[in-house]
Amino acid sequence: MTDPTQAAHPTQPSARATVPADPSAVVGPATKGLRLDAERTVADVLADSPRITDDAFSWPLLTLDDAALDHNVSLMARLCAEHGVEHAPHVKTAMSRGLYARQARAGAWGATVANPAQLRVVRTWGVERVFLANELMDPREIAWLRRELEASVAPGGTPCEVWVYVDSIEGVGLLSRGFAGASPQVVAGLGVLVEVGVPGGRTGVRSTADALGLARAVRAAGLRVPGVAGYEGSAAGGTTPEDLDKVTAYCRGLRDVAAAFVREGLVPGDEPVVVTAGGSSFLDVVLAELPGPLTVTGTGDGVDGGGGADGGGTTRDVRVVVRSGAYLTHDHGFCARMDPWDRIPGGEPMHAAAVVWGQVLSVPEPGLVLCGVGRRDVSYDIDLPTALWLRTLDENGGLRPAHDLAGARVTGLNDQHLYLTVDPAPAGSAPVTTQIRPGDVVGFGISHPCTLFDKWRVAAVVGDDDQVVDLVGTEF
Template identity: 70%
Template sequence: MTGSTTGPAQPDRPWAGDVVGPRTKGLRLAGLATVADVVAGTPRVTDDPFSWPLLTLDDATLDHNVGVVARVCAERGVEHAPHVKTTMSRALYARQAAAGAWGATVATPAQLRTVRDWGVPRVLLANELLDPREIAWLRDDLARVAAGAEDEVWLCVDSTHGVDLLVRGLAGADDATRARVGVLVELGVPGGRTGVRSTAAALDLARAVRAAGLRLLGVTGYEGSVAGGTSDDELAAVAAWCDDLRDLGTAFAREGLAGVDEPLVLSAGGSSFLDVVLAALPGPVPGPDGREVATRVVVRSGAYVTHDHGFYGRTDPWSRIPGAEPLRGAATVWGQVLSVPEPGLAICGVGRRDVSFDIDLPVALWLRSQSDDGWLAPRELAGTRVTALNDQHLYLALAAGEATTGPATAQVRPGDVVGFGISHPCTTFDRWRVAAVVRGDEVVDLATIDL
């Protein structure tokens, strides 16, 4: 159980008042408690409030990842609106905001309402808003904003139907409310996800946005639809798509559709291909009569906050950006060894309900053993491979004979705990409602997770 805030929320940690309880996975509590109650006194992960399986996030690694992205974006004059769908955690977004994030990116109307409830003033919805009820909610939400506040919400469009719905939904709103709604025309790729499929269609749609009296900001898209890896050919394909996005923005500027009263926005994802995005998008574009039009490049990468030990570890653009430090995996899912039923096989209490498996299976990182005196410090776990997952079980193959006779780092017994690295953090976080933020074994915070 997580959610309602009934305890005293600290000004710099409003989630400290979030309530957890006996039904919160990863915790073993007798009754309801606030986050502040649970972490009071800095307990250890092996203390009574916690149970296995448990999702932990390394505090120093979170700071490292957030700091690297913030520094690289700032040095290149690029704004960052991290995609919070990765974690849907107010505590983790607070770190990104403190490091200079322009705002938050979301994927759904429900996520938009959630982050607005967190108090985030600037939000980019990276999809078209097509439900009249949600448009009415947005209109009313922005109408309540005090004069002079920075609040605004940016939306994508890829159809005239979407534009028509916005026009009808914003009818009757005052000028200040309408000005807080920004519109981006989305460019897609054939066979990809959302977005118009041609420059001509995008220009026609931009003209419709302007004719409707909406605030057209520029262009957006998702380069991840272009390539699934980082070979030279795939990176070249992403670069060509980025050139197309910039050319489309240039066409908007030359026709006076965007970039007139404010900089032209060029927005892309950036998680796996930020190096390509940074090389292709920044810089002014030619406008009417050859004069330069200023641009705002806004990237929306989100998975970087925890990174991973799989997909993003392989496609990490930070190793390709001069002067940038590689990101590190911050998330570990700990599960108890339930059985060692035969030589070379351990069954752990972690499954599809606890870890992502849509791209890669987890990877075993650490072994924490029990002794008569309590839990020993984690040791690196070598010679293992995750071979399969059930709903609540993980199959861990051990190098031949090492279950009982191998080096200490590979001796696995029932009751021990194994720490697993993950691949694709988005589909791990959606299995949890709380993550323990740790410094070593000490739990310094709980990051609550919204749906």
């Protein structure tokens, strides 16, 4: 838990996030992926060390590879430590207390969320630092946040700090009115970061001048400005050299805005200036460009954005907070294509952890297989799923171990059906379709995990030999 002596400076980097263990969760007949006759605790389901092919489970089923999760969490933690940055993983991807607990144990500084509903959820997990990477515009939610921070500083309360974005004078006004008359201790728990966007992109101011104007307004309202925030994914859509140059320029622009804040004394003098970026696609550029102290010369004299000495000026420490979230499960599509990990010195590939298993329902014609998986089970906003594995029925109706499924591709989805096209057999060979029969089970990789987990209440974490080692819940 956070050291109570650090409550006056809640952004101390040495204090790490914690999250209590999952309470005794209950699953039952209504839980997708399970076939239970009555409600049971997760501990009870796992007591007999079941495998995903055992009677407790049904198809379709979302599984997460335990070793892949461990690899991804430890790799991210190591890279952040080596580059001297903090990690507040974006939990919107899975909204899973159990999965966030892994990241917290690995040293996550806090949790990032996308909206007030998610903020309330992670507070029930006991997360003490939450980063709402979005504008907070609802007066009701601002009032709730004030009550939450007031409770945290009351006798017996648990320390709490929440950061939010602002990109408009209206947003500043709402926060100002919502926290009018709040105690200094409560105000200290609220960080208001000015968001910087890109022309044609989504939220965020479009110029340094606008960023400065908002930061001045926040300070005039008696609120705290830790620094500047942005999402580098808005700057480019690919990984060509030109795309990476755009992301580089955007990250350097964030540092320039941070330096302008420091020059005007808008960031509290006893704190490092925060520069935060998100996303898992361009982490290589973020780690290369954002860390390092700022050297700020006199008013109007410019900034050495790389932190090098120029014969004068004030040096200010920078706290970089990255918000990467999708890396946790990675994928077989979009994340794999955008993968920055091989571009990071000392990095290595992330491992795809998520597989959705579905049963073959019909093989109505040569080359076409219909599976019991659909839009309600897999992500499809960027790419269709990828056929990975095949489990065939044995003579007793059981399923054999999975083996690679080659020559098959997903060509369409309905609500509850998946169209799997199988390549024709070479001349003189038996049709490949004869290798896939009704009752077999196919494992599919996904693309874009951020639109996968909302379709599931529970995911089965699997270890060796298909053994289910955990059931992690989602809270959307």
